[in-house]
Amino acid sequence: MDTLPALASLLLPGLGQFLSGRRGRGLSVFGVLALMLALVWWATAPAAGFAETTIAFKGDPNLWWWLIAPALVWAWNVWDAARPGGAPGWLPLLVAGGMFAIFGWQTAEISPSTLLQNGDRVMLIIRPMLQPDFLQVRAEEREGWVELLVPCPAEAPAAPSNTSDGIALELSAGCAAVGQELTVTGAGLRPDTAAEFIWQSPIGDFFPLRDPADPQQFRLVQPEADGSLQAAFSVPNAIPPGIDPNLPQEQRLYVRQSRPLGGWELSTNGRFVLQGIYETLSVALMSTALGTLLAIPISFLAARNLMGANPVTLAIYVAMRTLLNIVRSIESLIIAIIFVVIVGLGPFAGMLAVTVHTVAALAKLFSELIEGIDPGPIEAMRAVGGDWLQIIRYGVVPQIVPPFTAFTIYRLEINVRASTIVGLVGGGGIGFFLIQWINLSDFRAVSASFIAILVIVIFMDQFSAQIRKRLQ
Amino acid sequence: MLEVRNLHKVYPNGTVALTDVSFRVDDGEFLVVIGLSGSGKSTLLRCLNRLIEPSQGQILWDGVDVTAASGAELRRIRRHIGMVFQQFNLVKRSSVLTNVLAGRLGFANPWLSLLGVWPPSDRAMALRALERVGIRDKAEARADALSGGQQQRVGIARALMQEPKLILADEPVASLDPVLSHSILQYLEQLNKEEKITVICSLHFLDLVHRYATRVIALKDGKVVFTGLPQEIDKARFKAIYGEDAVEVRAGMTA
Numbered sequence: 017m018d019t020l021p022a023l024a025s026l027l028l029p030g031l032g033q034f035l036s037g038r039r040g041r042g043l044s045v046f047g048v049l050a051l052m053l054a055l056v057w058w059a060t061a062p063a064a065g066f067a068e069t070t071i072a073f074k075g076d077p078n079l080w081w082w083l084i085a086p087a088l089v090w091a092w093n094v095w096d097a098a099r100p101g102g103a104p105g106w107l108p109l110l111v112a113g114g115m116f117a118i119f120g121w122q123t124a125e126i127s128p129s130t131l132l133q134n135g136d137r138v139m140l141i142i143r144p145m146l147q148p149d150f151l152q153v154r155a156e157e158r159e160g161w162v163e164l165l166v167p168c169p170a171e172a173p174a175a176p177s178n179t180s181d182g183i184a185l186e187l188s189a190g191c192a193a194v195g196q197e198l199t200v201t202g203a204g205l206r207p208d209t210a211a212e213f214i215w216q217s218p219i220g221d222f223f224p225l226r227d228p229a230d231p232q233q234f235r236l237v238q239p240e241a242d243g244s245l246q247a248a249f250s251v252p253n254a255i256p257p258g259i260d261p262n263l264p265q266e267q268r269l270y271v272r273q274s275r276p277l278g279g280w281e282l283s284t285n286g287r288f289v290l291q292g293i294y295e296t297l298s299v300a301l302m303s304t305a306l307g308t309l310l311a312i313p314i315s316f317l318a319a320r321n322l323m324g325a326n327p328v329t330l331a332i333y334v335a336m337r338t339l340l341n342i343v344r345s346i347e348s349l350i351i352a353i354i355f356v357v358i359v360g361l362g363p364f365a366g367m368l369a370v371t372v373h374t375v376a377a378l379a380k381l382f383s384e385l386i387e388g389i390d391p392g393p394i395e396a397m398r399a400v401g402g403d404w405l406q407i408i409r410y411g412v413v414p415q416i417v418p419p420f421t422a423f424t425i426y427r428l429e430i431n432v433r434a435s436t437i438v439g440l441v442g443g444g445g446i447g448f449f450l451i452q453w454i455n456l457s458d459f460r461a462v463s464a465s466f467i468a469i470l471v472i473v474i475f476m477d478q479f480s481a482q483i484r485k486r487l488q
Numbered sequence: 489m490l491e492v493r494n495l496h497k498v499y500p501n502g503t504v505a506l507t508d509v510s511f512r513v514d515d516g517e518f519l520v521v522i523g524l525s526g527s528g529k530s531t532l533l534r535c536l537n538r539l540i541e542p543s544q545g546q547i548l549w550d551g552v553d554v555t556a557a558s559g560a561e562l563r564r565i566r567r568h569i570g571m572v573f574q575q576f577n578l579v580k581r582s583s584v585l586t587n588v589l590a591g592r593l594g595f596a597n598p599w600l601s602l603l604g605v606w607p608p609s610d611r612a613m614a615l616r617a618l619e620r621v622g623i624r625d626k627a628e629a630r631a632d633a634l635s636g637g638q639q640q641r642v643g644i645a646r647a648l649m650q651e652p653k654l655i656l657a658d659e660p661v662a663s664l665d666p667v668l669s670h671s672i673l674q675y676l677e678q679l680n681k682e683e684k685i686t687v688i689c690s691l692h693f694l695d696l697v698h699r700y701a702t703r704v705i706a707l708k709d710g711k712v713v714f715t716g717l718p719q720e721i722d723k724a725r726f727k728a729i730y731g732e733d734a735v736e737v738r739a740g741m742t743a
C-alpha cells in the first residue's frame with residue numbers, strides 16, 4: 017500500500033503513477049480521464065455552440081450520471097497508484113471503451129432500423145439498374161409540339177397550333193390552369209404507330225404524361241387510319257419548386273412517334289458513356305505519360321545513393337522525399353477539387369490532379385529502384401573502358417528500365433480508376449457524367465456507366481498483369 | 489610489364505587501405521595476391537585500372553603512366569585490361585550475349601553501342617568467347633538464369649572481348665564451390681599460358697595459390713609483407729601473413 021502516490025493520484029489522476037516511475041501509465045490514465053470528462057461536459061453542456069450536432073442526448077443537464085464512468089476510472093486510478101504492482105489495466109479500458117462506444121454510436125447516427133425500414137428504396141435503384149441505358153432499339157422518331165401558357169394570364173391567348181416534323185397539332189385553348197382538361201387535335205401522324213405525349217416544363221425538363229386509366233403506364237394514343245388524332249389530357253403540374261406558380265409560363269406538349277426499325281443503336285446516354293470512357297482513358301493515359309516524364313528526373317533527386325554524398329544534395333534529397341510523401345498522402349480527389357477551382361470543370365483539371373499524384377507516387381518508387389540498383393555492372397562497364405553514356409546505357413538502363421516500365425503500367429491501371437474518381441468532383445470523363453446521373457436519379461445511365469467502368473478496369477487489370485509478367 | 493611504385497590509398501573516411509606498395513609484374517606472369525580480409529587486395533587491384541583513385545604513387549604499364557592518364561586516355565588503357573569480379577558484376581536482366589558484348593564497349597562505335605547495335609564481327613567474337621568458356625548454348629539466356637560458375641564464365645568471356653593483355657581477377661572464385669573454382673581458374677591459367685595474358689588474381693585458399701600462381705604477393709594491413717614463389721610460403725611466412733592463430737584451410741579437390 018503506497019499512500020503517497022495514491023494521494024497524488026486522488027488529486028491529479030496519473031500523478032502517483034508518474035512520480036513512482038510508471039510514466040507511460042500515468043500519462044495515459046490522465047489522458048483517458050481528461051477525454052472522458054471532456055466528453056461528458058460536451059454532452060451535458062447547453063447546446064449553444066453545438067446546435068448542429070445530432071447527438072441524441074445533447075444538452076440534457078440531467079445527464080450528470082454519465083460522470084459515473086469517469087468516477088470509476090478515477091477510483092481505479094487511486095487503487096492503481098496505491099498497489100505496488102499496479103491494478104488490472106483492463107478494468108478502466110472496459111469502462112472508458114464502453115463509454116466511447118456509446119458516444120461514438122450516437123455521433124455517427126448509427127441506426128440499423130433506418131437501414132432495414134427503407135429496404136424498398138433499394139428496389140427503386142436496382143430495378144432501373146438492371147436495364148442499363150446503353151443500347152436502344154433502332155427507331156425512327158418524329159415529334160411535333162404545341163405551346164401554351166400555364167396558368168392563364170389576364171388576357172387568354174388564342175388556341176395555338178404548330179406544325180413540325182410533318183406533324184400538325186392544335187390545342188383547344190392557348191392557356192390552362194394545372195389540372196385543367198384540354199383537347200389536342202393532330203394530323204400528319206403515321207397511322208401504324210402509337211404516339212407518346214411528353215410534357216416540357218418551363219425550365220426545359222421533359223417528362224412523359226401518364227395514362228389516366230393506369231398511372232403506372234405512359235400515355236399512348238393510337239392515331240386514326242388517316243393519320244389524325246384527337247385526345248384529351250389534363251395539364252400536369254410542371255412548375256418547378258421555387259418558381260411563382262401564378263406566373264404564366266410557356267410549356268409544351270410534344271407528341272412523339274417512334275417506329276422500330278429493327279436492330280440496336282447507342283442510346284443518347286450510351287453515347288455519353290462512350291464519350292466519358294474515352295475521356296477518362298485519355299486523362300489516365302496523358303497523366304501517366306506526363307507523370308512518368310516528370311517523375312524520372314525527380315526520382316534521381318530523391319535517391320539516397322545519388323544524393324547522400326554531400327550536405328547540399330542531401331538537403332535536396334530530404335526536401336524531395338518530404339514533399340513526395342506529403343503530396344502522396346493527399347487524395348487525388350482533393351487535388352482535383354483544387355484544380356477544378358483553378359482551371360475550371362473538365363478533363364484538364366482531372367488530368368492535372370492525377371498527374372500530380374502520379375508524379376509523387378512514381379518518383380518515390382523510381383527512387384527506391386535507383387537506390388536498390390546493383391553497382392556491380394556499373395563497375396564492370398567502367399572497367400571495360402566505357403564512357404559515361406555507355407556506362408549508363410549498359411550498366412544502369414537495363415537494371416531500371418524494366419521495373420520502371422512495370423511500375424508505369426501498374427500506375428496506368430491505377431490512373432484509369434483515379435481518373436474515373438476525379439470526374440466525380442468535376443474532373444471530366446465518365447465520373448463527371450456519373451455524378452450527374454446520380455444526382456438526376458437516372459439509374460439506368462448510372463448502371464450503364466458502372467458496367468463500362470467495370471469493363472475497362474478489368475481490361476486494364478489483365479493488360480497490366482500480362483505486361484508486368486513479361487517484364488519480370 | 490606492369491610496375492607499381494609507392495602506391496598509397498587513403499579512403500575519404502580516413503581508412504588507410506594501402507601503404508607504400510611497390511612491385512613489378514612481368515608479362516606472362518600469373519601473380520596471385522593474398523592476404524586477410526581487409527588487407528587491401530581489392531583496393532590494390534582496383535587501383536591498377538583506376539576504378540579506385542590511388543592517393544599517391546605511380547603505376548606504369550608498358551611504359552605508360554596509368555596514374556597520369558585522364559578521360560579518353562584512361563578509357564583506352566582500361567579497354568586493354570580485362571577484369572573479373574567476385575560477384576561477377578553481370579547485368580542480371582540482360583542476355584548472356586549482351587553481357588559479353590558489353591566487354592567490347594571500349595572499342596565500339598559510341599553511337600551504335602548506345603543504340604544497342606553491334607557489328608556482326610563483334611557478335612561472332614562474342615559467340616567465340618562463349619564457345620571458349622563452354623557456354624555458347626546459353627547465349628540467349630538471361631544472365632540470372634545461369635549458375636554461379638556459368639555466370640563467372642560469362643564474366644571471363646566479357647573480359648576476352650577486350651582482347652586483353654592483362655586480366656585483373658578479384659577473388660574470382662570466392663563465391664564458388666571447389667570444383668567450379670578449379671574450372672574457372674583453369675580458364676584463367678589457359679589464357680595465361682596460351683595467349684600470354686598476364687593475370688593478377690587475388691585468392692583466399694592457399695592450395696589454389698600453390699596450384700596456379702607463378703608468383704605471390706602478400707598484403708597485410710595494406711603493406712606488402714611477402715613477394716616470392718608460392719612454394720616459399722612456409723609455416724613461418726604463413727603466420728606472418730595471416731597472423732599467429734591462423735589455420736590453413738583448403739579449397740580442396742586439387743585438379
Ligand SMILES: Nc1ncnc2c1ncn2[C@@H]1O[C@H](COP(=O)(O)OP(=O)(O)OP(=O)(O)O)[C@@H](O)[C@H]1O
Nearest residue numbers: 499501503505523524525526527528529530531532
Ligand atoms: N569505399 C571504401 N571506403 C572506405 N573504406 C574502404 C572502402 N573500401 C574498402 N575500405 C577499407 O579498406 C580496407 C581494405 O579493403 P579491401 O576491400 O581492399 O580489402 P580486401 O583485402 O579486398 O578484403 P576482402 O578479402 O574482404 O575482399 C578495409 O579496411 C576496408 O574496410
Ligand SMILES: [Mg+2]
Nearest residue numbers: 529530531659
Ligand atoms: Mg576484396
